[in-house]
Amino acid sequence: MQVSPLESAGKTNSSSLPEVFRTIRVPGGAVPGGATFWRKLAAFSGPGYLVAVGYMDPGNWATDLAGGSAFGYTLLSVILLSNIMAILLQSLAAKLGIATGRDLAQACRDSYSRPVGIALWALCELAIVACDLAEVIGTAIALQLLFGLPLVWGICLTAFDVLLILLLQQRGFRKLEAFIVTLLVVIAGCFVYELFLSQPALGAVMAGFVPRAEIVTNPAMLYIAIGIIGATVMPHNLYLHSSIVQTRAFETTSAGKREAIRFATLDSTIALMLALFINAAILILAASAFHTSGQTQVAEIQDAYKLLAPTLGAAVASTLFAVALLASGQNSTVTATLAGQIVMEGFLHVRLTPWVRRLITRLLAIVPAVGVALVYGEQGTGKLLVLSQVVLSMQLPFAVIPLVQFTSDRTRMGEFVNPVWLKIMAGVIAAMIVGLNIKLLLAVAGID
Helix, strand or coil, rough: CCHHHHHHHCCCCCCCCCCCCCCCECCCCCCCCCCHHHHHHHCCCCCHHHHHHHHCCCHHHHHHHHHHHCCCCCCCCHHHHHHHHHHHHHHHHHHHHHHCCCCCHHHHHHHCCHHHHHHHHHHHHHHHHHHHHHHHHHHHHHHHHHHHHHHHHEEEEEEEEHHHHHHHCCCCHHHHHHHHHHHHHHHHHHHHHHHHHCCCCCCHHHHHHHCHHHHHCCHHHHHHHHHHHHHHHCCCHHHHHHHHHHHHHHCHHHHHHHHHHHHHHHHHHHHHHHHHHHHHHHHHHHHHHHHCCCCCCCCCHHHHHHHHHHHHHHHHHHHHHHHHHHHHHHHHHHHEEEEEEEHHHHCCCCCCHHHHHHHHHHHHHHHHHHHHHHHHHHHHHHHHHHHHHHHHHHHHHHHHHHHHHCCCCCHHHHCCCCHHHHHHHHHHHHHHHHHHHHHHHHHCCEEE
16 A cells, blocks of 8 residues: 555644544445445445535525526526536545545645645635625525524524534434435425426526626626635535545555545535536526516525515415525535534644534624624625625635645655646636636726
8 A cells, every 4th residue: 555645754644524534334346337336336425415515505595596687597607617617626625535545624734834824724714604604694594584583583593503513413424414415305306396387498598508708798797606606616615525535434555545536526526416406496596587577686585585486476486495595504504514623623733522613613604694684684694695605716716726736746646646637627727716716806996
């Protein structure tokens, strides 16, 4: 078995998320396409769905609703592009974790100076707080729509979801994955029915997946597009995936790692295709229900809820919309907790109990959310949702560039280093993300 440069250097090789590290058994043997293949795929399935949660959280709802109602099906191409980028980047994150035994945060700590590592940690924490902000607002809105709970009360109530995290983690990682998948099925089922009711024009939907130059030249459209990218390709998901793939007890031989990378990539690709469907469904629903009827300013989740039933002619449409939103918020809560634990342990080598870690992150999100809700009401929280996704996008380069750098380094990756074609694709994606963010900053500053 090849010794990693990390081990040869004598550095600590403490596992990521030690309480669940290599706790899930992987069946031995290999029969391509046979029964063993499906058993192995089942054993490796799970981490991809935890990652996919971040690609359909309440922040996505805000950007997809705003994009669909304002610009029809045009931004479907951005969702498709974001998903392709996500599939490639998440496969790199899984490969890093499996090939080196280090998650992305640990790899950054190993490779960069302490000041740089602390700066990257701070940026990642900012991204997690922005993500958590979206979850807090989304869950509070869902509680308000379903039960009439005041928005501020709902925001404060989200602090207690730490109890859900504790319960799930105590029952084992497989149970946690099953919980996530169940809620994803609920979300998907709700939107299948919503699309059936809205009956979008299939020709227009397909045309929407073709990129248009106006997405970049129109500042308003670009702002939403950047938000969609930020909501889809989430920086903390890269840290998360590189860690949770190590919950599988795969063979640590060269062949075992190669097989694990293949199955982990397949798992995340299938899961992200589900995320593509749900993201596209939200935008298609907004375009077919609102944009085509002249309601181009429906950017608030509450407005969408109120208008869906009369627009589609079915009272259950609004209820299912809110149920899916609540499921989305609770799902994202679980993965944000894990990501926060991973980056704190990886960058700082500081370990907090999950409930303490969760409470800190949640309070950092609750304080601004309560303030905005009190001062600006529902309209302010909706704008804060979109802004949180733009903040996420701004943090992306600081996770993507190290990931591409590490997986392209033969000294670190050995035989699992990115081939030339993959280095080029990953480099283009990284450059695209940086370029779009610079373009947005210039647009916000009023500079052409």
